[in-house]
Amino acid sequence: MEMINIVNLHKSYDQLEVIKGIDLEIKSGEVVCIIGPSGSGKSTVLRCINRLETPTSGHIIVDGKDIMDPETDINHVRTEAGMVFQQFNLFPHMTVLDNVTLGPLKVRKMSKTDADELGRSLLKKVGLADKEKNYPEQLSGGQKQRVAIARSLSLQPKVILFDEPTSALDPELVGEVLEVMKQLAKEGMTMVVVTHEMGFARDVADRVIFIDQGVIQEDNAPEAFFSSPKNKRLQDFLGKVAEH
Amino acid sequence: MEFQFDWPVFFETIPMLMRGLKFTIIIALGGLGVGFFLGAFFGLMKLARHAVPRTLAIIYIEAIRGTPMLVQAMFLYYGLPMALGLRIPPLTAGIIIIAVNSGAYIAEIVRGSVQSIDPGQIEAGRSIGLTRGQTMLYITWPQAFKRMIPPLGNQFIISLKDTSLLMVIGVGELLRTGQEIVAVSYKAFEVYLAVAVVYLAMTLSIAQGLRMLENHLEMKTKR
Numbered sequence: 001m002e003m004i005n006i007v008n009l010h011k012s013y014d015q016l017e018v019i020k021g022i023d024l025e026i027k028s029g030e031v032v033c034i035i036g037p038s039g040s041g042k043s044t045v046l047r048c049i050n051r052l053e054t055p056t057s058g059h060i061i062v063d064g065k066d067i068m069d070p071e072t073d074i075n076h077v078r079t080e081a082g083m084v085f086q087q088f089n090l091f092p093h094m095t096v097l098d099n100v101t102l103g104p105l106k107v108r109k110m111s112k113t114d115a116d117e118l119g120r121s122l123l124k125k126v127g128l129a130d131k132e133k134n135y136p137e138q139l140s141g142g143q144k145q146r147v148a149i150a151r152s153l154s155l156q157p158k159v160i161l162f163d164e165p166t167s168a169l170d171p172e173l174v175g176e177v178l179e180v181m182k183q184l185a186k187e188g189m190t191m192v193v194v195t196h197e198m199g200f201a202r203d204v205a206d207r208v209i210f211i212d213q214g215v216i217q218e219d220n221a222p223e224a225f226f227s228s229p230k231n232k233r234l235q236d237f238l239g240k241v242a243e244h
Numbered sequence: 245m246e247f248q249f250d251w252p253v254f255f256e257t258i259p260m261l262m263r264g265l266k267f268t269i270i271i272a273l274g275g276l277g278v279g280f281f282l283g284a285f286f287g288l289m290k291l292a293r294h295a296v297p298r299t300l301a302i303i304y305i306e307a308i309r310g311t312p313m314l315v316q317a318m319f320l321y322y323g324l325p326m327a328l329g330l331r332i333p334p335l336t337a338g339i340i341i342i343a344v345n346s347g348a349y350i351a352e353i354v355r356g357s358v359q360s361i362d363p364g365q366i367e368a369g370r371s372i373g374l375t376r377g378q379t380m381l382y383i384t385w386p387q388a389f390k391r392m393i394p395p396l397g398n399q400f401i402i403s404l405k406d407t408s409l410l411m412v413i414g415v416g417e418l419l420r421t422g423q424e425i426v427a428v429s430y431k432a433f434e435v436y437l438a439v440a441v442v443y444l445a446m447t448l449s450i451a452q453g454l455r456m457l458e459n460h461l462e463m464k465t466k467r
Contacts, residue, residue, distance in 0.1 A: 052367050079373035089368035093386050102382060103372035155372060 002061075003028045003159050003190045004049060004081075009058035011044055018044055019055075020214035028158070031191045033201035033222075036211040037237060042194045045211065046161050049192070050074075050081045063158055079107060082152030086164040088144040090136040096123065096147050097132035103154045122150040126180050142173030146180055159190040166197055198241060202226055210234045253431045257422075257438040264421025265442060267335065271417060272404045275342025279403070280396075282343060283350025288380075290355045301351065308348035314409050317341045321413040338410040338417070346403040353395045357388040390461055397454035401447045408443075418442060 004026040011019035018041045026032050036042045047053040049060055051067050051074050060067045063080050091099050100119040104110040110118070123129050126146040136144055145165055152160050162181070166174045178200050185191055185204050195201060201208050201222060208225040210218040210233070218231040229235050290301035308316070320341055325331045332340070361384050369379035411420035422439040426432050 050371060052371065075370075075373045075375055078371055083368075083371040085364060085368065085371075087364055089362075089364040091365065091368070091383055091387075093390070103374070106378055106382065107373040151368075151372065 001028045002026065003030070003063060004192070005059075005061040006045070006049070007059040007061075009045065009048060009060065010056045011041070011048060011053060012056045017056075018214050019048070022058075022211075022214075022216055024209070024216065024219075026159075026190065026192060028190055029188045030206045031185045031189075031193070031204055032207045032209060033205040034192065034194045034209045034211055035196065035198070035201060035237075036217075040212045041214045042211045043163050046163050046192060046194050049161055050078050050083055052083070075107070079103070079155040080158050082155060082157035082160045084145070084148050084152050084160060084162045084165045086167050088136070088141075088148045088168070090144055090147055090151070092136050094135075095132065096128065096134050096136065096139070099136070099147055100150045100154050103151070107155060118154065119150075122153050123147070125153075125183075126150045127176075140173060141169045142176045145169065145177045149177075149180055149184075153184075159192065160184070162191065162193040162195065164194050164196065166195065196241075198226070210237065212237070247433070250431055250434050253429060254434040254438055257425055257429075257431075257435050258442065260425055261418060261421055261438060261442055264416055264418040267338075267416055268404070268407050268418040269446075271335065271338045271342055271407050271410065271415065272400075274339040275407075276346055276400055276403055278339065278343035279346035279350055282347030284354050286347065286351035287354025287358065290351065291358060305348045305351050308345055309352075313341065313345050313406055314412065316345060317410060317413050334410075334413050334415045337413055338407065338415045341410065342403055342407060345406065346399055349399050349402075350396065353392055353399065354388070357391040357395075358384055360391060361387050393454060393458055393461070397450060400450055404446060404450070405443060 002025050004024070006022055006024040009019055009022040009024075010017065022045055024032075024045075034042045034045065044053055048055045049062060049067075051060075055068065058068070062077050065072045065077055067074060067077055091102070094102065097116065097119050100122055101110075101112075101115040104115040104118055105112065108115075120129065120132060123132055126149055128143060128146055128150070131139065131143065131147070136147065139147065149160075149165075165181070166177050169177065174197070178197065181191070181193070181200070182204055193200075193205070203222075205222050208218075208220060208222050209216055210225075210229075210231065212233050218225065218229060218234045220229075225234075226238065229238060286301045286304055289297040290305070292298050292301075317337070321332065321334070321337045365383055365387065366379055369383040370376075374382065407415075407417055408419040410417055411423065414420075419439055422435050426435045429435065
């Protein structure tokens with residue numbers, strides 16, 4: 001069953017066209033990693049899926065609902081497609097637990113007791129059960145991103161969109177976040193991950209996609225993607241990444 | 245003639261000023277209370293997506309900031325009754341003027357503070373399915389409010405001092421009470437100094453209160 005279907009997506013900022021016609025299907029339970037040079041449009045594609053960016057044209061169907069259809073309740077779509085940001089974007093004025101329970105309380109209208117119970121179970125899942133009363137400021141980057149993952153799970157979404165979730169982290173903190181993401185993948189969560197973590201893409205992804213110059217240049221299983229890339233731009237890109 | 249500071253007059257004046265002080269406080273609290281709501285309302289209107297509310301907010305803010313408060317007071321108290329045929333009591337007029345005047349400045353404080361919040365916060369709110377209004381209420385506003393406190397404190401102090409201008413429309417506030425005492429005692433130096441000391445005591449208290457409020461809010465996120 002397909003979870004996300006992107007059809008002929010275009011996105012322009014004034015005269016500048018950044019997405020030049022992208023088609024992409026993502027099946028339920030699939031983990032898709034999107035890689036590409038900065039400015040290639042990969043984050044834009046991700047942010048179009050829950051309409052944080054409004055596509056210029058095309059269609060994006062998320063769990064059967066076209067986000068371009070004016071009849072679609074975009075707030076509902078966003079509860080089905082959680083998002084994790086590069087800069088975490090935790091709410092600094094709320095405790096860790098309140099960050100995670102805000103959605104259940106205000107969007108799902110859950111009772112405080114139920115929301116707290118759900119929030120605690122999610123914090124336990126990301127290994128931060130003991131931090132519920134802390135404020136985001138008191139956490140390390142890795143801990144913050146794990147709270148953000150718990151928050152994105154709080155509405156029990158069908159898919160999670162990760163926008164470079166480890167790019168703002170100190171190198172030694174990347175592992176703990178990737179570990180949580182691996183666990184989610186194992187549990188069958190549908191995940192779309194914009195990332196520079198080639199190791200993660202190779203080990204965890206079902207498919208890896210290379211976006212450059214606003215189009216998909218290659219879409220393949222990780223093994224073939226990394227060991228025998230067909231696209232010339234991808235070969236160059238992997239060559240440059242490997243040098244480091 | 246040699247000037248001699250008359251301490252007894254100075255000390256006797258202070259309790260006599262309390263009647264005026266009462267009006268000053270009523271006008272400042274009432275005016276700023278209403279002014280805060282006006283400011284929040286027009287400040288958010290200036291951030292609206294549609295041009296009509298935005299333009300209305302700009303007209304209000306520019307008209308008030310661009311004219312002296314003294315002129316606004318004279319216009320409301322002496323000018324407007326000519327057109328409307330009804331006279332507004334001085335105290336009510338005073339509260340309206342402080343409210344409308346401070347509201348324009350507070351609107352800019354509110355707009356600036358709301359705009360200073362990281363757009364990523366709003367995206368995070370929307371990404372968990374909150375509506376625009378819920379995102380403002382639970383995420384943007386509480387963070388923006390914290391940033392508003394220092395400039396709001398400034399505005400409170402300015403508006404408190406501005407209540408002295410209301411003596412021109414016959415409000416029996418602090419300065420006018422002082423003036424009345426001078427009229428019978430001729431001790432202008434002692435009396436106006438006493439008036440100044442009372443204003444200073446109030447503005448320093450506000451400044452201190454704000455510092456404590458800021459520290460309290462700061463502590464809350466650093467427990």
